[in-house]
């Protein structure tokens with residue numbers, strides 16, 4: 373099955389799909405008290421991982437360099 377999507381290229385999520393994934397991330401995010409997804413009873417459950425990867429995966433890749441560059445600063449912040 374094909375959706376007319378070029379291979380090896382990340383298609384941007386449609387608004388509908390993005391809001392669906394956002395809902396899944398919201399429902400399946402770890403509860404601060406329980407420390408796990410309240411639906412699956414698993415920390416960072418599969419549903420949460422799948423949806424957040426779709427939602428934030430490409431963002432993380434783009435921001436990776438900036439994050440790595442700013443990491444060492446945090447450790448030397450304590451005195």
Ligand SMILES: [Zn+2]
Pocket residue numbers: 399400409410411412413414417418419420
């Ligand atoms: Zn879950």
